[in-house]
Amino acid sequence: MQIVIGAALTALFLGAALLSFVWTPYDVATLDIARKLTPPGAEYWLGSDHFGRDTLSMLMVGARTSIAVAVLAVGIGMALGVPLGLAAAARRGSWLDEVIMRTNDLIFAFPSLVIAILITAVFGPSATNAILAIGIFNVPVFARVARGGALSLWTLDFVLAARVAGKGAARISAEHILPNIANLLIVQGTIQFSLGILAEAGLSYVGLGAQPPTPSWGRMLADAQTMIYTAPRLAILPGVAIILMVLGLNLMGDGLRDLLDPRVRRARG
Numbered sequence: 001m002q003i004v005i006g007a008a009l010t011a012l013f014l015g016a017a018l019l020s021f022v023w024t025p026y027d028v029a030t031l032d033i034a035r036k037l038t039p040p041g042a043e044y045w046l047g048s049d050h051f052g053r054d055t056l057s058m059l060m061v062g063a064r065t066s067i068a069v070a071v072l073a074v075g076i077g078m079a080l081g082v083p084l085g086l087a088a089a090a091r092r093g094s095w096l097d098e099v100i101m102r103t104n105d106l107i108f109a110f111p112s113l114v115i116a117i118l119i120t121a122v123f124g125p126s127a128t129n130a131i132l133a134i135g136i137f138n139v140p141v142f143a144r145v146a147r148g149g150a151l152s153l154w155t156l157d158f159v160l161a162a163r164v165a166g167k168g169a170a171r172i173s174a175e176h177i178l179p180n181i182a183n184l185l186i187v188q189g190t191i192q193f194s195l196g197i198l199a200e201a202g203l204s205y206v207g208l209g210a211q212p213p214t215p216s217w218g219r220m221l222a223d224a225q226t227m228i229y230t231a232p233r234l235a236i237l238p239g240v241a242i243i244l245m246v247l248g249l250n251l252m253g254d255g256l257r258d259l260l261d262p263r264v265r266r267a268r269g
Contacts, residue, residue: 003255009248013241017064026054028061028215037231049220049234050227059241062215065127066245069209070196072131074189077138082185084139085146086177089154090169101147104140112137112199116208127210130203134196145188149181183260187253194249201242217242 025045032052040047046055088100110118116133123129150173153159162172203209204218212219217238224234 002251003259006248006251006253006255009244010252013063013245013248014067016060017067020057020060020064024054024057024060026057028053028057029213037227040233046237047231047233049223050231055234055237058215058220059217059237062217062220062238063241063245065210065214065216066197066200066218066242069127069131069134069200070193073134073196073199074138074192076131076135077192078142078185078189080135081139081142082146082178085143085148086150086173088143089147089150089177090173092151092154100143104143107136107140110137113202113206113208116203120208125208125211127214127216130200130209133203133208134199137199138192138196141192142185142188145184146181149184150177153177153180183256187257187260190249190253190256194246194253197242197245197249 030053032048034052035044035048036050036052038044038048038052044054044056046059048054049058084100084104088097091097107115112134115136116130119129119133120126154177159172159176162176167175200209200216201218201221204216205222207222209218210216220238221235224231224238228235
């Protein structure tokens with residue numbers, strides 16, 4: 001049941017983000033100061049902000065921004081972290097394993113916000129740099145998951161048979177190890193996706209993520225903090241969107257874990 005609820009919530013925001021590419025009720029780049037802070041009604045379903053922009057349109061385009069940043073950041077983390085984790089597992093106890101895992105520990109010592117500050121200090125704040133910062137933080141996460149899953153498989157009979165057949169470590173990792181840890185990576189990817197949404201919102205909130213005029217849920221929260229008493233909906237709506245999106249992804253991740261984990265299936269069966 002939880003996977004259904006999670007998938008429904010995720011699909012709702014994904015659908016809104018995709019729809020924003022071709023249609024929004026109003027142009028988010030158009031300012032209408034005369035109609036600023038208009039309450040929800042027939043003209044603006046969720047009201048307008050302090051610049052007269054339609055809040056619903058801002059939420060739709062903000063979903064596109066947040067989801068794009070999270071997807072690309074998770075993609076970077078997975079593309080770099082999984083091969084490193086597989087290589088470390090294949091050379092367990094070697095200098096390569098030590099270098100990869102100690103480098104992962106070093107990256108873990110710096111939260112994504114600190115990494116973002118370092119990157120933006122050099123290149124300036126932008127959504128691209130937010131993607132890079134979150135992606136770098138995701139690399140050791142996927143490396144550890146891939147290494148842990150692979151280590152449990154290297155001593156199994158089918159891997160030993162592949163080694164006897166003359167296959168090298170790289171080929172065994174690609175053909176035998178990776179398909180058998182795909183379920184772990186999918187679940188972890190879903191979890192990191194939700195964390196990426198939160199990280200993007202946090203970076204945009206402090207001005208290190210997407211820059212105006214690009215809408216972002218975190219940026220909407222930052223802009224609304226000075227009007228929390230006059231128009232609280234401007235802070236509530238993007239906050240609720242972040243909560244529901246993260247909740248949907250977490251529920252879907254838990255559901256996928258139960259669905260893909262053979263131990264859970266056996267326990268329930």
